[in-house]
Amino acid sequence: MRKALYDRKLRALLIFTLTLLVPNIATIVGGFHGFFLTYLAWSALIVVSIPLLLRSGRGSISVASSVFLAVVLVFGLSTLGFLLGFDIRRYPTDPTSLAVSIALFLVNTLGIEVGRSAAMSLTKHAPTRVALGTLAGVVLGSTFSALLRYFSGVYGRPLTLVADFMYSLTLSIVHEYGGLVSGLLFRVVVDGYWRFSPLVLTSAAPSVLRNAVLALAYYAVLTSVLYSTRGLRGRSRELLEFSRLKKVLRVLPESILISLALLFLALALLRFVPLVVTSGSMSPTIGVGDVVIVHAVGGSNVELGDVIAYAMEGRQVVVHRVIATGSDWVRTKGDANPDPDPFLVSYRDILGKVVFIVPRVGYLAIVFQTGGWVAYSSIATVLAAVLSVTYVRRRARSRKLKFSLIK
Known part of the structure; x- marks a missing residue:
């Protein structure tokens, strides 16, 4: 028994060490060959390691629950x-390049999650497992030189x-x-x-507040x-003690969140993106504060x-x-502008x-996007307040449940 446990820990330590070392092949070999060998070694390590590390955890969170979260x-x-603005992310649009990007x-x-799982398999002590997994998740996937640069620059941006x-x-x-x-x-x-x-949370805002909001x-x-991992003991009795109205009020926020998340997922899968209009160049068709729903399609699908x-x-x-089209470009103009835009827009840009317009619901986003530090501070404060209230309510509910069980 002890020998089997020792062998499992030894395998886990070897997998973690190899996962930590593999990215450095690119630095040692260099060029395309280093890049190719790195991903080849990583792929082989993943194939060998997953059957050895595959575990279900404590079973409190299902696969579907993790995806939902x-x-x-x-x-x-x-x-x-x-609310705060987006950054534009470009990725390959042709099927081959996109498939390669997804594969990499x-x-x-x-590779990173296999290394994390290996680190967490080194001990049976749950807090230590979580601590090892957290540290592994930060250091894995980067070369030693990249890690050195990362940690040496942290003192200037600790919230990162x-x-x-x-x-x-x-x-x-x-x-x-x-x-896993x-x-x-x-x-x-x-x-x-x-x-x-194509659009992610902006990085143009002050890094301190942006990282605080992310944290x-x-x-x-x-x-x-x-919270979701707590046992269900006493839950049915607790529900019977509440009136129907209280039950509805308790599940309503979660129901709204689930509905919004599912709606967002459906829109994302169908490639629809909401954007706030901050200028009047398209009035009266689109006004300041309107939200436009953009269907992400290629430039070749755009028409006059x-x-x-x-x-x-x-x-x-x-x-x-669009007021004119070419082989790989279009010319554009704002409806309220007297002249066309002084440049051609490439398909790749x-x-x-725009397929739908929601009038006037974006004013709050304009306030936040032009508010700078004030906007981010407000959002961080609201998030902290909501989390604090949620924590206090859950603690109070837990104490009430324990008290009812004791009685």
């Missing part, structure tokens, strides 16, 4: 992006480390209660948002995971007269009408076509 987190990040992303994600550790801690908790598959799928959904979504968002998911959203200078998103 990841979707809720992405929904929250997208909501923050809607999956190998990288699998806090946000990264909070995300890694959340993933380790998902591993602990749901197992749950943790892996959670990361694929969240990291897939950062990697492949609070990860903490919200972390507390949801921990369409209202499109495109990226200008890599960051700013412009919503104007087109984000999509």
